[in-house]
Amino acid sequence: RDKYEKIQDEQMRRLVEMNLAYIEHYEASNLDQLSVKSYLKSDGGINTCDLTLPIGLGTFMQQIVERNPLPIQLNTIVTNIDIPSDKNEPIRITTKDNRHYLTKYVLITIPLGCLKANSIQFTPPLPDWKQNAIDQMGLGLLNKIFIQYPSTFWDEKLDDLFIASNSFRFFVCHPHDHILVAFVCGRFARKLEQQTDEEIVEEIIQCLKPIYPQIPKPIKWLVTRWSCDPFAYGSYSNFKVGATHETSRELAKECYDNRIYWAGEHTNYGGTIGCVDSAFESGQSEAKRIYNKLNILFRD
Ligand SMILES: Cc1cc2nc3c(=O)[nH]c(=O)nc-3n(C[C@H](O)[C@H](O)[C@H](O)COP(=O)(O)OP(=O)(O)OC[C@H]3O[C@@H](n4cnc5c(N)ncnc54)[C@H](O)[C@@H]3O)c2cc1C
Structure with a gap:
């Protein structure tokens, strides 16, 4: 944290912030809740091989x-x-x-x-x-908010978006279906679980608006709430x-x-x-x- 505070260069600061945010999303908890000692000995940083099962x-x-x-x-x-x-x-x-x-x-x-x-x-x-x-x-908390728009308003070539903010930071892009998936974790995810779907979607629109002023009104959304699920908590x-x-x-x-x-x-x-x-x-x-x-x- 001390080293991070001393970074002068704004771009470098954002890059470090993005990497720290990546760890928080991967571990589904805020950095101050995680054990550095055990993280370094676990799978942190290994090259993962991801397989997607398209039908679940x-x-x-x-x-x-x-x-x-x-x-x-x-x-x-x-x-x-x-x-x-x-x-x-x-x-x-x-x-x-x-x-x-x-x-x-x-x-x-x-x-x-x-x-x-x-x-x-x-x-x-x-x-x-x-x-x-x-x-x-x-026990971490990672939630996803799927939002479908009438059109793709972001650069179609992007796989994901990272925003240096204190709220919504990671979005995975599915331009073909005009869907953006916001990933939220830790304390922020816990706070959002108390809000209605409509309030959450509105917050996301407000977060994206400074970057994409032409953002259209979403047509559909789906919000997960894993900590409220009695079969997961x-x-x-x-x-x-x-x-x-x-x-x-x-x-x-x-x-x-x-x-x-x-x-x-x-x-x-x-x-x-x-x-x-x-x-x-x-x-x-x-x-x-x-x-x-x-x-x-x-x-x-
Ligand atoms: C948002 C999110 C993203 C993830 N992304 C990935 C990923 O990209 N790659 C990856 O590898 N993993 C990912 N995971 C993690 C992965 O889904 C879990 O690690 C895995 O499913 C755990 O399997 P499990 O069998 O231990 O538990 P579960 O799959 O949770 O199975 C436990 C089962 O027990 C049942 N159960 C609970 N209570 C009772 C009861 N009292 N009686 C009977 N049954 C009960 C539940 O209904 C459930 O079916 C993700 C998880 C989340 C939430």
């Missing part, structure tokens, strides 16, 4: 399910997990529609935000070390001040006599956290561990 991640899941017929229960909200002290007794899972499932092992993959919000009641309660890790890990995890890779390792560590396992992007301590591949890797590795345990059990 749902199709990816669909293919897995079609190839391996699995008894997946959709729209089933878990409310309680009761773990008997006797290891030979099954674990009881209760759902919101008051159904019960008995099982030997459980793999928990609900988002970190839901764990922080105690969406599932564990009996007996989670051990202190697990609860501490849940509290300690950072945030966007994805990061290392907040005080959190380390050990925190993520603790989030992944099984508990209740190795009967409750954990996966999800926030648990992928061996690789990246916060991404789709983080969730996939951790899910696969924990599922294999349970599978191997069951194999040994039935073989014996």
Whole structure:
């Protein structure tokens, strides 16, 4: 921060600001909330390889399910997990529609935000070390505001826009559909979630007007509010001040006599956290561990 304050050259200052803003958007939190120590040891700065799934991640899941017929229960909200002290007794899972499932092992993959919000009641309660890790890990907020205009008023060759401002800073451009997508993160995103869609869109127009005085009236918009979503309560995890890779390792560590396992992007301590591949890797590795345990059990 001190070095940044000393930059005299206005253009250089903006360039640095843009890079710092990029980190804030990538981590979905303000810089003062992030751990520099853990960021430098995580995936910060690696060359990422992005793949876009044009028709959504749902199709990816669909293919897995079609190839391996699995008894997946959709729209089933878990409310309680009761773990008997006797290891030979099954674990009881209760759902919101008051159904019960008995099982030997459980793999928990609900988002970190839901764990922080105690969406599932564990009996007996989670051990202190697990609860501490849940509290300690950072949870970012990244929202997108999609706005469609009647025409493309920006330079069609641009992939994205960066505005050196304190409010809306990043826009991804889709000139073909006349759509601009504003990315907002951290405290600003949290504040915007309290406003109506119309108020947010108006703020964006006011932000773009000094650059594009001819900006037309938008025709459609869509605003995400991840921190209000009861199945997410945030966007994805990061290392907040005080959190380390050990925190993520603790989030992944099984508990209740190795009967409750954990996966999800926030648990992928061996690789990246916060991404789709983080969730996939951790899910696969924990599922294999349970599978191997069951194999040994039935073989014996
Ligand atoms: C705006 C935004 C942009 C992103 N961009 C990228 C990107 O470009 N690249 C990338 O790799 N990643 C990106 N991510 C992150 C990525 O989406 C997540 O890291 C990934 O989806 C996490 O997967 P998961 O399985 O851990 O959790 P989730 O995908 O959140 O799955 C958890 C599931 O648990 C369900 N659930 C919650 N509570 C309960 C309950 N009580 N009972 C039953 N089910 C419950 C939820 O409904 C959900 O289906 C982005 C995320 C956001 C929000």
